[in-house]
Each structure stands twice: as C-alpha cells, then as structure tokens.
Amino acid sequence: MIKVGVVGGTGYTGVELLRLLARHPGAQLHAITSRGDAGMPVSDMFPSLRGRVDLRFVTPAEAALDQCDVVFFATPNGIAMQQASDLVNAGVRVIDLAADFRIRDIAEWEKWYGMQHAAPALVAEAVYGLPERHREQIRSARVLANPGCYPTAVQLGFLPLIESGAVDLSYLVADAKSGVSGAGRKAEVHTLFAEAADSFKAYGVPGHRHLPEIRQGLVGMAGAPVGLTFVPHLTPMIRGIHATLYAKLTKDVDVQALFENRYRSEPFVDVLPPGSHPETRSVRASNICRIAVHRPQGGDVVVVLSVIDNLVKGAAGQAVQNMNIMFEFDEMLGLDVVPVSP
Amino acid sequence: MIKVGVVGGTGYTGVELLRLLARHPGAQLHAITSRGDAGMPVSDMFPSLRGRVDLRFVTPAEAALDQCDVVFFATPNGIAMQQASDLVNAGVRVIDLAADFRIRDIAEWEKWYGMQHAAPALVAEAVYGLPERHREQIRSARVLANPGCYPTAVQLGFLPLIESGAVDLSYLVADAKSGVSGAGRKAEVHTLFAEAADSFKAYGVPGHRHLPEIRQGLVGMAGAPVGLTFVPHLTPMIRGIHATLYAKLTKDVDVQALFENRYRSEPFVDVLPPGSHPETRSVRASNICRIAVHRPQGGDVVVVLSVIDNLVKGAAGQAVQNMNIMFEFDEMLGLDVVPVSP
Amino acid sequence: MIKVGVVGGTGYTGVELLRLLARHPGAQLHAITSRGDAGMPVSDMFPSLRGRVDLRFVTPAEAALDQCDVVFFATPNGIAMQQASDLVNAGVRVIDLAADFRIRDIAEWEKWYGMQHAAPALVAEAVYGLPERHREQIRSARVLANPGCYPTAVQLGFLPLIESGAVDLSYLVADAKSGVSGAGRKAEVHTLFAEAADSFKAYGVPGHRHLPEIRQGLVGMAGAPVGLTFVPHLTPMIRGIHATLYAKLTKDVDVQALFENRYRSEPFVDVLPPGSHPETRSVRASNICRIAVHRPQGGDVVVVLSVIDNLVKGAAGQAVQNMNIMFEFDEMLGLDVVPVSP
Amino acid sequence: MIKVGVVGGTGYTGVELLRLLARHPGAQLHAITSRGDAGMPVSDMFPSLRGRVDLRFVTPAEAALDQCDVVFFATPNGIAMQQASDLVNAGVRVIDLAADFRIRDIAEWEKWYGMQHAAPALVAEAVYGLPERHREQIRSARVLANPGCYPTAVQLGFLPLIESGAVDLSYLVADAKSGVSGAGRKAEVHTLFAEAADSFKAYGVPGHRHLPEIRQGLVGMAGAPVGLTFVPHLTPMIRGIHATLYAKLTKDVDVQALFENRYRSEPFVDVLPPGSHPETRSVRASNICRIAVHRPQGGDVVVVLSVIDNLVKGAAGQAVQNMNIMFEFDEMLGLDVVPVSP
Structure with a gap:
C-alpha cells in the first residue's frame, strides 16, 4: 500500500483522480490539498464522493506531502514546476497532470504557456507518460509528465x-x-x-x-x-x-x-x-x-x-496507469472497469 | 461463485446488468439469451463490453438455464411469468426486472398491463425486492420482483x-x-x-x-x-x-x-x-x-x-443487491463503486 | 415607428429582446447600452445578430435614452429602480424585465432581494405586465413590471x-x-x-x-x-x-x-x-x-x-407584447412566429 | 401569391418547410400530402404548428397538386422521380429536397442509392439548386434538385x-x-x-x-x-x-x-x-x-x-430560397429572420 497525495483536488481531473484512487487496492489517499477550500470535506464539494472519500481539503503546509510515496499535481499549469523539486529531493515521485514537464524545448514551452519555466532541470529529467511509447522509462521516473488529453x-x-x-x-x-x-x-x-x-x-x-x-x-x-x-x-x-x-x-x-x-x-x-x-x-x-x-x-x-x-485515459486514468507502472503494480490495477454506457 | 443466467440481454437494463455482473467477484456469467441475436458476440451489440464480456448471445434452448443458481429476466413484461415456474421447480432462483410479479392484485395487474397473467401462484409467493423494506423476506425468496425505477x-x-x-x-x-x-x-x-x-x-x-x-x-x-x-x-x-x-x-x-x-x-x-x-x-x-x-x-x-x-438502483443494481442478499454475499459486493461525475 | 432603447443588452434577455425588436415592424432600435462593452458592435458579442443588428453598445451617457418612446431594462435587479424616475419624468415609458417593480410590498421585496428599494413611489404606480390579467391597466402604464419566467x-x-x-x-x-x-x-x-x-x-x-x-x-x-x-x-x-x-x-x-x-x-x-x-x-x-x-x-x-x-413569454417576448399593448400596436406584431421544433 | 404543395410533410424537412412557408408573404399552402396520416390535422403531429398551420394531411389523390404553382417533395429518396414528370407536364415546377435529381451520372446515382432511376430525362434537365453557384439556371428551372445538407x-x-x-x-x-x-x-x-x-x-x-x-x-x-x-x-x-x-x-x-x-x-x-x-x-x-x-x-x-x-440552409430554407428565385420574389422573402441563440 503506497501513500498518495493529491495537490489541487477541486477541478475535474482532481475529482476524477479521487474517484479512481478511492477504490484502488494498492493506494491509500493520504492528503488532498486546496488552499482556497482547506477544512472543507471533499465530499461537500463533490457529493458523488459522499461515503467514499472521507478526507477534508488541507493546506499544503498541513499535507506533509513529503511523507507520500507519490504526489499527483492536478493543478493549473505553472504550479507543479515550483513544488516538484523539493518533493523529488525528499524521495517522493511526482506525477504532473498539467503541462509543466511535457515540452522538452523550454523556449517553446515558454512561448505557448506565457510564463517563465521554474525548473528546466526537471524538464530534462522528466519522462513523458505515454505508456504505449515509453513504458520502460516510466518504471523509474522520478518526475512524470502525464500527457494532455x-x-x-x-x-x-x-x-x-x-x-x-x-x-x-x-x-x-x-x-x-x-x-x-x-x-x-x-x-x-x-x-x-x-x-x-x-x-x-x-x-x-x-x-x-x-x-x-x-x-x-x-x-x-x-x-x-x-x-x-x-x-x-x-x-x-x-x-x-x-x-x-x-x-x-x-x-x-x-x-x-x-x-x-x-x-x-x-x-x-x-x-x-x-x-x-x-x-x-x-x-x-x-x-x-x-x-x-x-x-x-x-x-x-x-x-x-x-x-x-x-478525464480518464486523457488525464486521471493514465496518471494512475503510470503510477501502477512506476510502483510495479499490475498495470490494470484499479482501472479494470467496464465503461458506463448508455 | 454462483452461476448466473440473463434472459434478454439486449436492452438497457440487460447491458447494465452485464456491466455490473462482469466485475462481480461472486458471480459467474453462465449464459445470456436473445432469440433474435443468438450467435452474435454480446460485445458486437455493446462495444463498451469489448474485452470485458466475452460471451455470445444464445437461444433459450442452448442456455441450459436450469443449471444456473439464479436467472435474471431483463425482458419485456409478460415473459418472465411464462418461464419462471420451470426454473423455480428446477431449484433456480428467479429475479425479474420487469413487472410480472410486482402487483399482488392479479386483476389490477391485468388491467394496467393489458394481458392475462400466466402465473398467479408465483405472484402470491414472490417477494417485492425493495431491500430497505423487505430484506428479511428477500433472503429466502425463490421469485423476486425487482421494483420499478x-x-x-x-x-x-x-x-x-x-x-x-x-x-x-x-x-x-x-x-x-x-x-x-x-x-x-x-x-x-x-x-x-x-x-x-x-x-x-x-x-x-x-x-x-x-x-x-x-x-x-x-x-x-x-x-x-x-x-x-x-x-x-x-x-x-x-x-x-x-x-x-x-x-x-x-x-x-x-x-x-x-x-x-x-x-x-x-x-x-x-x-x-x-x-x-x-x-x-x-x-x-x-x-x-x-x-x-x-x-x-x-x-x-x-x-x-x-x-x-x-438503470442501477432503479433496475440492474438493485437486482444485484437483491442477489447479494439472496446468496448471503456482502450486500455491497460488486456495487461498492464511486458515482461517475461529472 | 417608435424609438426604443435597451439598457443592458449583454445578457440572455437582452439578446433575445434584440432578436425580437430587430424585426419588429413598429419599433426602431435607437440605442443599446452597456457600460462594460461600450464601443463594441453588438454582433461581436452575439454573432447570431450579424447583419441583422448593426448597432454598437453605447454608454448610458451617449444613449440619449430620454429621446426614446420606451426603454427596456434588461439589467440585473436594482438598476431600473435607480434610473426609471428620470425617464418617466421625461415622458419615456419604462419596461423593466428585472424584478424592481414586481412586488408591491416594499418590505417583502427588500427581504427577498437583499437591498433597499430606491423608488417605492414608482412601485406603487407600476403595472404588473401579465396581459391575461391586467391588459387594461397595461395600456396606460408609465412603468411596467414585466413578470418573471x-x-x-x-x-x-x-x-x-x-x-x-x-x-x-x-x-x-x-x-x-x-x-x-x-x-x-x-x-x-x-x-x-x-x-x-x-x-x-x-x-x-x-x-x-x-x-x-x-x-x-x-x-x-x-x-x-x-x-x-x-x-x-x-x-x-x-x-x-x-x-x-x-x-x-x-x-x-x-x-x-x-x-x-x-x-x-x-x-x-x-x-x-x-x-x-x-x-x-x-x-x-x-x-x-x-x-x-x-x-x-x-x-x-x-x-x-x-x-x-x-426567454420569450417568460421575458423578452412578453415585454414586447406589453409594448404592443402600451403603444396600441396589434398585440401579435413582431411576435406572430412559428415555434422552432425540432 | 403562388400556390404551394408539399408532398411528404411528416419528416423534419417537411415540418421545417411548413414552418417557413406558413409565414411566407408570397406563398399560400395549398396541400400537404401524407398517405399514412391523411385526415389528421398537421398540428396534431407537430404541436408547434398549432394555430399557425390549419391544414390536414390529404392523400395524393385529394391534393390536386397539378393546380399548384410549385410542389416540394420532402419525401424519402425515390419518390419524387416517380411523380415529377406528370407535374412538370402539367406546368407545375418541382423542388425535390431528396436526392433524386442531384447526381447527373445515372449509373453513379444507382450505385449509391441502390435503386433504378425512374426519370433519367428529368435528371438531365434538373438544375442543382445551390444559388451561390447556379442562380441564373435556377430562375427558369422546371425541376430543381435541392442540395443535401x-x-x-x-x-x-x-x-x-x-x-x-x-x-x-x-x-x-x-x-x-x-x-x-x-x-x-x-x-x-x-x-x-x-x-x-x-x-x-x-x-x-x-x-x-x-x-x-x-x-x-x-x-x-x-x-x-x-x-x-x-x-x-x-x-x-x-x-x-x-x-x-x-x-x-x-x-x-x-x-x-x-x-x-x-x-x-x-x-x-x-x-x-x-x-x-x-x-x-x-x-x-x-x-x-x-x-x-x-x-x-x-x-x-x-x-x-x-x-x-x-434543416434550413441545408434543406427547407434553401428550398424556399430557390422558390424565391424561381418565382422572382426577393431572395430573402420569408427568410429574413434572426437566428435563435441561445
């Protein structure tokens, strides 16, 4: 059982990640951070999680993310690049669902995203998490750039x-x-x-x-x-x-x-x-x-x-697939569901 | 592991039942019948089931439903009442997702459903499967009338x-x-x-x-x-x-x-x-x-x-909940999921 | 041909009013005000109006609303009550699509709308514009409270x-x-x-x-x-x-x-x-x-x-119906359309 | 005022045609045919037309279509080609909203539509009704092939x-x-x-x-x-x-x-x-x-x-535009509306 942190759990990729992690047999939700909504039960914001996710949002300070095995960033672009280094140095593996580590050419990234990059060294190290292309590198990734949808x-x-x-x-x-x-x-x-x-x-x-x-x-x-x-x-x-x-x-x-x-x-x-x-x-x-x-x-x-x-293969699900690869779980663990149709 | 049969798997309650049963740890899908589509892989009709349900539709004759522990009827009204007696006599428990066994007053039923009832005796015996009201009777039901939505x-x-x-x-x-x-x-x-x-x-x-x-x-x-x-x-x-x-x-x-x-x-x-x-x-x-x-x-x-x-608490899910009660599984087995939102 | 002003044309009731007035044979759109978007062609905000409404949003100062025969307020609650008196005194008839003049009991209004009323005297005078109930009073109304949806x-x-x-x-x-x-x-x-x-x-x-x-x-x-x-x-x-x-x-x-x-x-x-x-x-x-x-x-x-x-009988259309009554047009003028279905 | 007939008024292009023709200042709806629904008020099938279209569906025999100036076919493919010749010979102009006269290569048409063509001579004569390309030929067309959507x-x-x-x-x-x-x-x-x-x-x-x-x-x-x-x-x-x-x-x-x-x-x-x-x-x-x-x-x-x-520029509206051209109306007559948005 690995300890999992989620930074920024108030968007759609965040709540989808919680949906998937809440029933993942190998992962334990340790903390979900939200500056703006700290103290609020997660299920007050997302009633679909009532009775399934019992955590409250906490501030980053309260979260003790450095005690996690892996931290997911479900934040806007530009957040993960500021916090990832400390976590990586503390031995925590990082999976970023935003775009901070996806583009290897820093100048290109800065042009499209309109800000200066805060961690170019981590970009160089980061693995692009498309398992069908990069499964081997993903196994040992310390920083994983989860692909866009x-x-x-x-x-x-x-x-x-x-x-x-x-x-x-x-x-x-x-x-x-x-x-x-x-x-x-x-x-x-x-x-x-x-x-x-x-x-x-x-x-x-x-x-x-x-x-x-x-x-x-x-x-x-x-x-x-x-x-x-x-x-x-x-x-x-x-x-x-x-x-x-x-x-x-x-x-x-x-x-x-x-x-x-x-x-x-x-x-x-x-x-x-x-x-x-x-x-x-x-x-x-x-x-x-x-x-x-x-x-x-x-x-x-x-x-x-x-x-x-x-929200799944295009975001939270692929992130969990990458987590499974990184921690040597069965790649389908927690993801082996039947699509909902109609 | 109980053996499960599904009669009439081509409607929405049918495919939803397959979605839930395909991942139910205590149930094994034995046969899915469809007169009109016998021979067709179920996942050709419902691509959402590809790789998750590998059965083909079979005719009722091929289905050997009397070897099941339980048979679900996801059929139009008026079908289950014609087939349930034989199954019950063969020791198979029946869960009807249609309306055949829901109304105890046969005349009332015949007025609203516009046909003659084929099995009044089973109506008298049937248990109305609203667990929050009738959990005790459900445990021993041989014929279960699954409530309407x-x-x-x-x-x-x-x-x-x-x-x-x-x-x-x-x-x-x-x-x-x-x-x-x-x-x-x-x-x-x-x-x-x-x-x-x-x-x-x-x-x-x-x-x-x-x-x-x-x-x-x-x-x-x-x-x-x-x-x-x-x-x-x-x-x-x-x-x-x-x-x-x-x-x-x-x-x-x-x-x-x-x-x-x-x-x-x-x-x-x-x-x-x-x-x-x-x-x-x-x-x-x-x-x-x-x-x-x-x-x-x-x-x-x-x-x-x-x-x-x-389609879930109003049909297939409640039917599985009733199956769980009837077969002494944990009542949440196979149903302990997080709602999909957004 | 009467001259018509619209205050606040950037919401749904506003654009719907423009859709109806643009083809009304007896009305001429004189000015559409928007503080925030003054200068912008109305059809830049609402491309559906391209080629049909050629006005630009103007500031209230530019609008010369006192030269209109009638002014519609398609504004948030609390705006019309501040501007209606001047217009009425200038001989302009006012149709408010918001709630400022709908509730006769000022204390009740203030309780539900959470603000102090700025023009209680106009409330006393205003006519509630449900033609099927108050057609006669509507004919001579100076201030018309258009009903809610x-x-x-x-x-x-x-x-x-x-x-x-x-x-x-x-x-x-x-x-x-x-x-x-x-x-x-x-x-x-x-x-x-x-x-x-x-x-x-x-x-x-x-x-x-x-x-x-x-x-x-x-x-x-x-x-x-x-x-x-x-x-x-x-x-x-x-x-x-x-x-x-x-x-x-x-x-x-x-x-x-x-x-x-x-x-x-x-x-x-x-x-x-x-x-x-x-x-x-x-x-x-x-x-x-x-x-x-x-x-x-x-x-x-x-x-x-x-x-x-x-947006029509519940807002802009009823407002035009009231205008038709107030100005002795045929009540169906500009409103005699066939619903769009499917 | 021209007399207009509609063959096959029970589909979406049919009801849309009725919506547009009901308020067209130059056209009078003479007859709407439907074999299956003859006798039924049109507005019983399409309540949106209540009070706006007072006709009943009639059989083709009752319709006296040869007294019309123009007949629209809003029928499935393969109908207009069987009836157009008689109408054209009677001096009635035909506008087909289906595909019968769109493809000049008969063999190609027969391959894609899976039936034998009943009126190849009319195909040769028919004008393809895309006004932006063929306005001049449309003016004198006896048979007009209204383009697909x-x-x-x-x-x-x-x-x-x-x-x-x-x-x-x-x-x-x-x-x-x-x-x-x-x-x-x-x-x-x-x-x-x-x-x-x-x-x-x-x-x-x-x-x-x-x-x-x-x-x-x-x-x-x-x-x-x-x-x-x-x-x-x-x-x-x-x-x-x-x-x-x-x-x-x-x-x-x-x-x-x-x-x-x-x-x-x-x-x-x-x-x-x-x-x-x-x-x-x-x-x-x-x-x-x-x-x-x-x-x-x-x-x-x-x-x-x-x-x-x-349903409009892709079907019924373009058909009315073509009618306007064929009968020398202003091309925008009856079509000069503001789009409905939101």
Whole structure:
C-alpha cells in the first residue's frame, strides 16, 4: 500500500483522480490539498464522493506531502514546476497532470504557456507518460509528465503509421473533438450550458497549446520533422475525445494488421474490427482507447478514428496507469472497469 | 461463485446488468439469451463490453438455464411469468426486472398491463425486492420482483414519513422526472434524440403503470389507504430519476432526524444534510439513493427530494443487491463503486 | 415607428429582446447600452445578430435614452429602480424585465432581494405586465413590471382555477422546471455545461425569489390568502419552463371548459385538447404558453401542465407584447412566429 | 401569391418547410400530402404548428397538386422521380429536397442509392439548386434538385478556393459534423436520445451518399478531377452542421479577401472576420451559412470552417430560397429572420 497525495483536488481531473484512487487496492489517499477550500470535506464539494472519500481539503503546509510515496499535481499549469523539486529531493515521485514537464524545448514551452519555466532541470529529467511509447522509462521516473488529453488520442492514433514509416509526414491532419469537461471546472461564460449545449464549434485554429506537445511526440516517433495541422473542436457532451486523423500512405500496407500488431499486448488500447466507428461513450469512465482504421474506397488516404475519455485515459486514468507502472503494480490495477454506457 | 443466467440481454437494463455482473467477484456469467441475436458476440451489440464480456448471445434452448443458481429476466413484461415456474421447480432462483410479479392484485395487474397473467401462484409467493423494506423476506425468496425505477425513488422518499405516521395519507403528490433511458432501447419516434433533447414534458398523467405499484407499496407501509397523485416527466438526460414528493405533516416532527434514523444502517441510502438539493449525477452509475428533506419556510408541507440512477438502483443494481442478499454475499459486493461525475 | 432603447443588452434577455425588436415592424432600435462593452458592435458579442443588428453598445451617457418612446431594462435587479424616475419624468415609458417593480410590498421585496428599494413611489404606480390579467391597466402604464419566467408559467396555469373559485387555496403546489438559460449569462460554476448537462436537480426549496411574486399574483386572483409550495428545478435544456401544478378541486367543474373559456380570446395562450402533454419545444422561440389540464382517474386533484419559452413569454417576448399593448400596436406584431421544433 | 404543395410533410424537412412557408408573404399552402396520416390535422403531429398551420394531411389523390404553382417533395429518396414528370407536364415546377435529381451520372446515382432511376430525362434537365453557384439556371428551372445538407456546407466552404485555382485538388479533406435531426424522423435505435446523447462518433467512413454529390460539385467548380476524403460525424445536438475543410494552397493568396470578394453580394453567406470560429448556434433556425478561413501559423494549409442549420440552409430554407428565385420574389422573402441563440 503506497501513500498518495493529491495537490489541487477541486477541478475535474482532481475529482476524477479521487474517484479512481478511492477504490484502488494498492493506494491509500493520504492528503488532498486546496488552499482556497482547506477544512472543507471533499465530499461537500463533490457529493458523488459522499461515503467514499472521507478526507477534508488541507493546506499544503498541513499535507506533509513529503511523507507520500507519490504526489499527483492536478493543478493549473505553472504550479507543479515550483513544488516538484523539493518533493523529488525528499524521495517522493511526482506525477504532473498539467503541462509543466511535457515540452522538452523550454523556449517553446515558454512561448505557448506565457510564463517563465521554474525548473528546466526537471524538464530534462522528466519522462513523458505515454505508456504505449515509453513504458520502460516510466518504471523509474522520478518526475512524470502525464500527457494532455488531445495528445493522447492523437498520438495513439498516429503511432503505428508513423513508427512504421507508412505515411507522408509532411501533411498530417488531426481533427479532434472534445467534450466540455476538457475546458475545466472554471467559471467562464463560453462553457456555460446555455452557450455550449446544442451547438458545435472549432477553437484555437491559429494555434493550440497541445499542438507543440503532439508535434514533439510525432517527431519522436518519426525521427524526422512532421507537418501537422491540428484543429480542436468543442462538442456538446461532458466527457470524451474523438480524434479523426488523416494521412497519405506512402506504401501499400495492411493498415488493419499494422494497428493490431502494434497494440496486441497493450492493456488499454483496443483496435476495432475493419469498418468500425468507435463512439466516445464506448469508453466513458474507463481508461480505454478504442481505434478504428480505414482506407476509404481503398485509396491512399488513411483515416484513423481514435476515442478516449478525456478525464480518464486523457488525464486521471493514465496518471494512475503510470503510477501502477512506476510502483510495479499490475498495470490494470484499479482501472479494470467496464465503461458506463448508455 | 454462483452461476448466473440473463434472459434478454439486449436492452438497457440487460447491458447494465452485464456491466455490473462482469466485475462481480461472486458471480459467474453462465449464459445470456436473445432469440433474435443468438450467435452474435454480446460485445458486437455493446462495444463498451469489448474485452470485458466475452460471451455470445444464445437461444433459450442452448442456455441450459436450469443449471444456473439464479436467472435474471431483463425482458419485456409478460415473459418472465411464462418461464419462471420451470426454473423455480428446477431449484433456480428467479429475479425479474420487469413487472410480472410486482402487483399482488392479479386483476389490477391485468388491467394496467393489458394481458392475462400466466402465473398467479408465483405472484402470491414472490417477494417485492425493495431491500430497505423487505430484506428479511428477500433472503429466502425463490421469485423476486425487482421494483420499478419510479417506484424505488418514490417509495424510498416517502418511507420514513409514512411508516412514522407523520403525514396526511389522503393527499400525497409524487412529481417524478426520468432520463430517457427509462423508456428502453426500442426504436420509437418520441425518444429520438431530435425529439427528446432540449425539451421537457410530462407523460402518462391520466395513469402510468407505476402508479399501482407505488400505491401498493405505500399502502403496505401505512396499513391504510393512500391518495396518491403521480406525474412522471421525461427529461433530456440519459440516466437518472429525480422524485420531488409533497405531503402535509399531521404532527410536528423533526423530519431530518426521522430520515437519518430510518436509513442509518442502509448501505445504499444517503440522507443529505439539511438544506441540500441532490443532483441525479451524484449517483450516476451507482446503486445509491440520495435523499434530502425540507420544510419550506418551516411550514407543514414537507418536500422530499430523492434521486437514483434509474438503470442501477432503479433496475440492474438493485437486482444485484437483491442477489447479494439472496446468496448471503456482502450486500455491497460488486456495487461498492464511486458515482461517475461529472 | 417608435424609438426604443435597451439598457443592458449583454445578457440572455437582452439578446433575445434584440432578436425580437430587430424585426419588429413598429419599433426602431435607437440605442443599446452597456457600460462594460461600450464601443463594441453588438454582433461581436452575439454573432447570431450579424447583419441583422448593426448597432454598437453605447454608454448610458451617449444613449440619449430620454429621446426614446420606451426603454427596456434588461439589467440585473436594482438598476431600473435607480434610473426609471428620470425617464418617466421625461415622458419615456419604462419596461423593466428585472424584478424592481414586481412586488408591491416594499418590505417583502427588500427581504427577498437583499437591498433597499430606491423608488417605492414608482412601485406603487407600476403595472404588473401579465396581459391575461391586467391588459387594461397595461395600456396606460408609465412603468411596467414585466413578470418573471416562473411566475408567468405558474400564474397562467392557476388563473382559471383560482378566478373561478374551483380549488382549495390552502394547499397549492407548483413544481416547476427551467432550462439553464434562466440562470442568466453569468460566469458561474454550477451552470457550466459539465455541471448542468445530463443531470437534474431542484434548487431554492427553502425559498426562491419568485415565490412572493407568484403568491402576490395568486392572492390578487383569489382575493384571499393562498398556501403555495413552489419548487424550482434545473433541467438540462437551454430554453423552456414546464410548470406542473397540483390543486384540490372544491367543486365538480369541467376543468377543460373552464380553461378554454378563460383563454378563448387570448392570442398567446393555447389550451390543448383533453389528455395532452405539452412539450417545452412546442413553444421554443415563441411567445406562446400552452396549457393542458387533467383530473387523473377522474379524482378531485387537478393537474395543470403549463409550458413557455422562459426567454420569450417568460421575458423578452412578453415585454414586447406589453409594448404592443402600451403603444396600441396589434398585440401579435413582431411576435406572430412559428415555434422552432425540432 | 403562388400556390404551394408539399408532398411528404411528416419528416423534419417537411415540418421545417411548413414552418417557413406558413409565414411566407408570397406563398399560400395549398396541400400537404401524407398517405399514412391523411385526415389528421398537421398540428396534431407537430404541436408547434398549432394555430399557425390549419391544414390536414390529404392523400395524393385529394391534393390536386397539378393546380399548384410549385410542389416540394420532402419525401424519402425515390419518390419524387416517380411523380415529377406528370407535374412538370402539367406546368407545375418541382423542388425535390431528396436526392433524386442531384447526381447527373445515372449509373453513379444507382450505385449509391441502390435503386433504378425512374426519370433519367428529368435528371438531365434538373438544375442543382445551390444559388451561390447556379442562380441564373435556377430562375427558369422546371425541376430543381435541392442540395443535401453536408454538400451545402462543404461546397460553400471550398467554392472560393477551387474557383480561384488556389488549392491542390488532389487531396481535399472535408471533416463534417451534423446534428442528429440530419438522420430524419425515423424510429431507429442508433438515433435514440440514450444512444446519441453525450457521445460522438464518425459514420459512413467507407463511403457516404453525399460523397458523389459533393465531388460532382467540386469537379464542376474546378473543371478537373478532385481527390476528396469526406468523413461525416454525428454530434449530440439537434440542428447544425459544422464542416472543417483542409486543403493545401498552391499559391500564396489572401484567403480572407478571396472569400469576402466571392460572397460580397450573397444574401445568405456571411464571411467572418479573420481569426473567427463560427458556432452552429449562430445560424440556428436561419438560412445563413457563416464561414471563417484560416492559415494556421501562416503555413500553406488552409482551414475553412463552415456552419449551417442542416434543416434550413441545408434543406427547407434553401428550398424556399430557390422558390424565391424561381418565382422572382426577393431572395430573402420569408427568410429574413434572426437566428435563435441561445
């Protein structure tokens, strides 16, 4: 039984982490911090946790996080980079669900995130926590950068194509659609129900923060530059990401076999039979990524459909998967659930 | 490990039952029948079950249901009453999620359900599976009538008030709202997305089949006639029932204490603090019923707010709870999950 | 052609007012004020108005509202009461869509709205703009208090029963359900999509500001005290209110005829045939109130179902209807549209 | 005042057509046919039309359609082609909202629609009713093929780029998202609320019937072959299409100016300012198409965002626009409304 701390438990990734950790057989919730809500029972803010999580929010000072085996940061960008060093030096392993350690190029990070980085050395050390790519490095990571939601869906969808050199890297398109919980639990007008329901829109077309993260990942797979166009959209559902990916084949491969072989032993990637169209609800509340791959009319354009739950495989679930790998638990421990559908 | 059969696994209560049973530590799924879809892998119809339920639908003949310890009927009304006798005679215990065994007055049942009853003797023997009322009889039930969704939310909301004789029985109002999954997985126009989304309506005001079931339950609690007005509504959400109940107090009781005392030891009923307003999402995908009780402006009208997930505590979850009681499992076995919210 | 000013055009009632006034044949939009957004084209904030409303927001100083024939206040509570006197003295008629002039009892108003009233004399003079009750007084009103959304749906539903003395006034129940736009266009967590979608809850059970407004209206109809229990609910749709009303008949009346006779000549109240269940979408984007009346199982409980679009008949549309009456236009001018369904 | 007939008024395009025609100043609804529902008041099926459309459905025999000036077919595919000849010979102009006359290549049509064409000669004569491309031919059309919903959004989005020869025609991507009303008012499981809500999926990736229609249109603009990949998606909203289009520029053009110049005088196409992201709700219930055009990071990939209401500009509204052109009405007559938002 490892001792677990959570910093910033008041957002959607925070409460989802609590949902998963509360029933994890190998983890014990030690402390949940919130400066603003210290003293409040967690279940007062999240009634879904009543009777399942009995902790109160505490201040960072009260939390004694250095006694934890692992600390999750479910905070806004820019917080973990300030606190991680002390924890790591105290022997605590850190899993950051925000973006602080995801981009290796510090200047690039600072451009997209609009602040100075406080811990460049930790960025150099940090492991990018996409288990399907970096499982070995994850085992020994002291600082783990948990991938973003869009980057998870998009990278898993492109991975077999790029690793195998099957597609033209100069022109990749990722048209991605997210549920509104991806925007976080912040009081803002544009994500109000009466704004976001019964409507659909793109956003961030000139440039979205997940673009450099995805590009870095694809370049890593390719060992070469990639030309990526990434367009995110807001869709009127609570959870779920659907990435529709387009690429041109440069050789005539059996794309179905390519995907099946690549993901055969992955516990959380499910390659669907030919002709399938995965629905986001088929992975709701689970850590599964389901993928279908098509060559419409048998042509040289390959279309990949990749779905995840943005709060689970796209955030809290993948973080727990990474924790399982880091602490040598069974990788599915606490995550072996059946998606909730309908 | 008990052997479990499911008859009619192609509706929403069926797939929800599979979701819960697939991870139940004490139950083994033996067979799932569907005349129309025999031979098809269950997960072809319900992709959310891929990798979690590996069975195929079988015909009733192939199913060898008489080798099960318990058989669930997740069928339309009128099916279980034709098959239950043979199973019971073979020593198999039966849990019917439909309405065949819920109404003790056969003539009343036949009036509301529009068919002749095929097994009146089993009705006389059947136990009504609301554990909070009938736990002792449930232990030894051979035929269990699993309550309807509205009846569960409404009865649990009225129970402490009626058992304690605190309210005027002549005029009770139950204004109930259900998610659309309550209408089942049937191809019909009025439950299409483009019909039911972004809109709200009452239905069945002249008379709904759950009225006699609720009335029978309340009369049983009261030992006297009750005057009940029941109005169900369709609300644009997938899961969830919210019952808003109105009654006049006949004596000045502490309604909060009344509810807390009555449900103190119930594992699946959560009485909220004074002033609360439960949301249906706070019980999503769980077997919990959350209840708040109010006396607006301190008057003699009591307002009870009672929420459940119609597919769990209102159907499949309560059925598993009843199975746990019948087979002397821990009552929370397989049901001790955290609701999915947001 | 009358000159129209709108104070506070940045909320949902404001934009809805602009939608209706932009195509009103007898009204010319003179100025739309917003302190915070002065200078911005209105259609930058509300792209749905592009090409239809070409004005910019102006400051109150620039607006020259005293040159208008009528000024609408689509502001938060407490604004109109500070500005109305000057306008009225300048000969401008005022229609307030907020609550400043709705409650005749100043002390009661101050209790529920938590502020001191700035213009008690105008309250005494103001006309409550429910045309079906006060059409004659509306014609000559200088200050018009446009009714709240819940109060409109509830009062129109109870009106024929109370005016005719058919029901027990001591115990009336109004169980009302609103779309989320009723909460306004304010950045708040509880009305975010990911909070309010796919869920249902009651709120304000201990006491809601529309309670004294409804009660005042019902008392006015009855000429006697009424005992009213009012429970509002939040439902996951954008627009629409559904009020489900319960009362006990004190005499055996033909409730269908009662409603049809009362509303026969009303242009915006539609009494449905016996056995009907109005859907909120059947009045979407229109000024219509549709009502069905039931006596379940022929008993002495009468159930009224009353639906409106909260932003139209519950706010901006009724305000335009009142303007039409005040300026002797055809009452349906600019409002004679077909609801948008699906 | 022209006399208008509607064949097949029981689907969503039918009721939308009635909504628009009921208030059209130049058109008089003469007859609405429905074999299955003849005799029923139209407003019994569609309560939103109560008091606005007083007709009953009639049989085709009763309808005397040959006395109409124009007949709209809002029928399933394959009906109009059987009835249009007689009408045209009787001097009645025909507007088909289905696909019978859209594809000029009969063999191609028969392949995608799975039936033999009954009126190839009329296909040769028919005019494809995209006013922004074919306004002149529409004026004198006897048979008008009203475009499909996806084809309208996609063609209007690609039009300026292809007409101007600015993009690589060999690899165009149209990633399109539709509200569920696009699937029609048919009792089917996959469009039930509990199936389609709170979820997102692609469909028809191997091939969708709108692909050949779009391709034919783009080829017509280009005068050359085009390589098009078209992926439609189902999104949990009632109305709306959002097309996200990707192309590679072959020359360095000012795409914003290109779009603005092309659509300057179009009454129903609105080119948004640079950097915009149109929402489908900004055109809800209106005939407007709003378009934004981007070059992310100033590269050579152009991204076009094009939104319409699938039932209006994507069906009934465009049909009325075509009627206006054919009968020399002002093109905006009856369509000059403000979109309904929120």
